[in-house]
Amino acid sequence: MAAEAGLRERLEREVLPDLLRPVGEARGLPHWAYTDPAAWELERRTVFREGWIGVAYDSDLPKPGDCFPVEYAGHRLLLTRGQDGVLRAFHNLCPHRGMPLLDAPRSNCRTIACPWHAWTFGLDGALVATPNIGGVNRHADPSAEPVGLAPLACGTWLGVVFVDISGRAGSLADWLAPMQARxxxxxxxxxxxxxxxxxxxxxxxxxxxxxxxxxxxxxxxxxxxxxxxxxxxxxxxxxxxxxxxxxxxxxxxxxxxxxxxxxxxxxxxxxxxxxxxxxxxxxxxxxxxxxxxxxxxxxxxxxxxxxxxxxxxxxxxxxxxxxxxxxxxxxxxxxxxxxxxxxxxxxxxxxxxxxxxxxxxxxxxxxxxxRARFSPFWEGAVHHFQALVAARMLGRDLG
Ligand code: FES
Ligand SMILES: [Fe+2]
Structure with a gap:
């Protein structure tokens, strides 16, 4: 975290001001933005977490009963298509002790059983069984508080499955509207x-x-x-x-x-x-x-x-x-x-x-x-991209 605080400081003081200069005078992101594990961790908490992100294809789960795990920038996600045809997204983490539930796609599922202690979930995320939770052959325990899978907002456009990992992105339609308009x-x-x-x-x-x-x-x-x-x-x-x-x-x-x-x-x-x-x-x-x-x-x-x-x-x-x-x-x-x-x-x-x-x-x-330089004619979008990422790493949108 100390390393991350140092990176934020450098982004704020050295990097973003250089990037926000006119494209012909701007200087690009420093080398550490492309290699440093602390920069990656900061991106995981910001760029790869806030807002709607396209992480899979609708065609990865074509049929009811299909389940598709996704690892996106270290976020473990699980997509399911229920017997009702509805696409849903969850964290691919068992709510018991955090075991990843699936490590490969599966078809014809009615439920998903955790490989560690066999808590079992419907494709809608509901907990449907807790085998032996209260002792041998005792599948319930009134003093325990078992819960279902943690859901994530998800939606599709142009065959892409989008998820809102932070839960703060608002509606997918609003998020997509400016790009769709262009x-x-x-x-x-x-x-x-x-x-x-x-x-x-x-x-x-x-x-x-x-x-x-x-x-x-x-x-x-x-x-x-x-x-x-x-x-x-x-x-x-x-x-x-x-x-x-x-x-x-x-x-x-x-x-x-x-x-x-x-x-x-x-x-x-x-x-x-x-x-x-x-x-x-x-x-x-x-x-x-x-x-x-x-x-x-x-x-x-x-x-x-x-x-x-x-x-x-x-x-x-x-x-x-x-x-x-x-x-x-x-x-x-x-x-x-x-x-x-x-x-x-x-x-x-x-x-x-x-x-x-x-x-x-x-x-x-x-x-x-x-530090990189940009062609004003050709690289306006590269320049804008770097500034946008630096701003997002600081928790801001470019105005
Ligand atoms: S970690 Fe999943 S059932 Fe225990
Ligand atoms: Fe190319």
């Missing part, structure tokens, strides 16, 4: 998640580094050469989200996918109906809800990515793909879906060495007294 031109309600298409990757880097790589297009001509011309670009910043917007004409937008196998073009994907046939339009809008998920709306698909911080230096990205309804499943668009998935896999792999190299240079940064 995405409104893309009629996301027309999309469905494609079963079986996924890009999952563990980067050996701090979660902030991974997100910073996702919210600027500055590096694209050098790291992702295959995606072609960039078009008109602008950073997007909000109080709870940030990202990048790119304007292109239709030919340029379509050319960003790799060629089909053997040069054979797959059946084209249906595109969002609001897109014009000619002229320049917003062809890509990639928004990060801090800290998770990232929503990347493109002309004919949406990539949704959960960012799951595993520890201070490892981040799991779980990416799923949504297509306009009839294209989300079925053989007719299978090749086109695979091409979209493959294009994201290529980008994911290309980013991996950058994240690893940056994370590996942090000790050298410390020795050199290094």
């Amino acid at each position: 995405l409104a031109a893309f009629d996301l309600a027309l999309t469905e998640e494609a079963p079986g298409e996924a890009v999952d990757h563990v980067y050996p880097a701090n979660w902030k580094q991974v997100i910073e790589g996702a919210v600027e297009d500055y590096h694209i001509p050098w790291v992702h050469k295959q995606v072609g011309p960039q078009g008109r670009y602008e950073a997007v910043v909000g109080q709870r989200f940030l990202g990048v917007s790119s304007w292109r004409d239709m030919a340029t937008a379509k050319a960003r996918l790799p060629p089909g196998p053997d040069g054979v073009e797959p059946e084209p994907l249906p595109l969002f109906p609001h897109l014009p046939a000619s002229g320049e339009f917003e062809a890509s809008l990639i928004l990060t809800m801090v800290p998770s998920p990232v929503v990347a709306a493109q002309i004919g698909h949406v990539a949704v990515s959960l960012y799951v911080p595993l520890d201070p230096t490892r981040t799991l990205v779980r990416r799923r793909f949504r297509f306009l309804r009839e294209a989300a499943s079925g053989e007719r668009h299978a090749a086109a879906r695979r091409r979209v998935r493959d294009s994201w896999q290529i980008v994911t792999d290309q980013d991996a060495w950058v994240h690893e190299a940056i994370q590996g240079s942090l000790a050298a940064r410390e020795a050199a007294g290094f």
